[in-house]
Amino acid sequence: MNTIEDRLREQLPQLADALTQEPVHADPKAVSRSVASGIDLGSAERTRRHRSSRVLAAGVAAAAVLLLVGGLLAFSRSDRRNDSDLAAPSAGPPPGFGVWRPIADAPIEARPYAASAWTGTEAVFWAGSSLSRDFAYSDGAAFDPTTNSWRGLTVPGWGHPGLSSVFFDGEPVCTRERRRHTIQPSAGHVGRPARGR
Amino acid sequence: MGAFSTSEPGEGLGDAGDRLAMLFVDERVGLIRMATLLVGSHAVAEEVVQDAFIAVGDRWSTVERPGAYLRTSVVHGCAAVLRRREIEDRYSDRWRGERLDEIPSQLVELRDALDHLTERQRIVVVLRYFVDLPDNEIASVLSVRPSTVRSLTRRALSTLRKELS
Numbered sequence: 001m002n003t004i005e006d007r008l009r010e011q012l013p014q015l016a017d018a019l020t021q022e023p024v025h026a027d028p029k030a031v032s033r034s035v036a037s038g039i040d041l042g043s044a045e046r047t048r049r050h051r052s053s054r055v056l057a058a059g060v061a062a063a064a065v066l067l068l069v070g071g072l073l074a075f076s077r078s079d080r081r082n083d084s085d086l087a088a089p090s091a092g093p094p095p096g097f098g099v100w101r102p103i104a105d106a107p108i109e110a111r112p113y114a115a116s117a118w119t120g121t122e123a124v125f126w127a128g129s130s131l132s133r134d135f136a137y138s139d140g141a142a143f144d145p146t147t148n149s150w151r152g153l154t155v156p157g158w159g160h161p162g163l164s165s166v167f168f169d170g171e172p173v174c175t176r177e178r179r180r181h182t183i184q185p186s187a188g189h190v191g192r193p194a195r196g197r
Numbered sequence: 198m199g200a201f202s203t204s205e206p207g208e209g210l211g212d213a214g215d216r217l218a219m220l221f222v223d224e225r226v227g228l229i230r231m232a233t234l235l236v237g238s239h240a241v242a243e244e245v246v247q248d249a250f251i252a253v254g255d256r257w258s259t260v261e262r263p264g265a266y267l268r269t270s271v272v273h274g275c276a277a278v279l280r281r282r283e284i285e286d287r288y289s290d291r292w293r294g295e296r297l298d299e300i301p302s303q304l305v306e307l308r309d310a311l312d313h314l315t316e317r318q319r320i321v322v323v324l325r326y327f328v329d330l331p332d333n334e335i336a337s338v339l340s341v342r343p344s345t346v347r348s349l350t351r352r353a354l355s356t357l358r359k360e361l362s
Contacts, residue, residue, distance in 0.1 A: 004358050008326035016230035018300045020239045
């Protein structure tokens with residue numbers, strides 16, 4: 001190896017191979033088939049990798065969650081309306097359950113690192129940041145699967161990556177910087193809990 | 198663009214969608230390898246590249262050279278990551294802990310030497326010696342003059358010689 005330039009030309013591809021760990025697409029034909037059939041281009045790869053195409057998947061994953069939640073909700077309401085359904089546990093999920101369907105466009109931009117929670121009636125999404133985390137969002141929106149509609153939420157000062165949320169003790173809560181906050185989408189905002197809670 | 202779109206890359210774009218899908222198949226691997234060298238992390242590189250494909254899909258009708266647009270988008274995305282060193286370090290540390298033992302020592306040396314370069318020097322080195330781009334195209338990606346590319350290259354090589362000696 002004569003010069004640093006020779007070394008770079010020889011070893012940069014080797015370093016790229018080492019860092020990427022495995023062929024990024026071992027079977028390009030499989031990708032082509034996925035493209036042709038309209039399947040998510042990165043789905044096979046995502047199953048093998050811990051971190052993968054998060055931005056693109058966010059929309060698909062959100063739709064899946066909403067579909068699941070909406071389906072369960074519809075199923076639950078259907079059960080309440082018709083007692084005969086309760087006597088037929090083998091009736092199975094309602095029509096449309098498990099089938100992909102488009103939902104209404106949200107009033108907020110798609111973004112990675114957003115926080116989300118299911119409140120019992122709505123799926124709430126808020127905050128998040130750009131991919132490089134040099135920009136944080138301070139808005140949010142709630143989706144009602146029964147009406148296929150969104151409404152915007154104000155999220156004052158909540159544009160912050162690293163949020164997480166759960167449905168806990170009958171109340172949707174989220175954390176930020178070691179603090180607990182409640183989600184109050186019915187009031188049109190996400191904010192801190194009342195004192196003493 | 199609506200939030201949480203359920204569309205796939207190229208879906209609803211007709212022939213343009215087919216071309217975008219083919220571009221995805223043809224270019225994604227190479228772009229991820231390039232981005233990995235730039236940011237030092239495969240995981241971050243994948244996200245940057247994915248972001249670039251989303252961007253080119255959104256602007257497909259106005260982009261004359263999708264391949265070049267993609268490459269520039271990836272380089273700029275990587276530059277943004279590099280500027281946020283604390284985020285880059287977080288990912289790199291995680292990755293280094295997982296992979297350090299599996300990489301030959303000479304490549305570890307090279308990787309560490311690349312970390313001593315400035316953001317623009319690193320981009321120039323990768324584009325010149327890995328992608329094999331001519332100076333004028335590197336200059337176009339970085340929005341600088343070719344003479345600046347040559348200057349960045351000289352300084353980068355000087356640093357790498359010192360670090361690898």
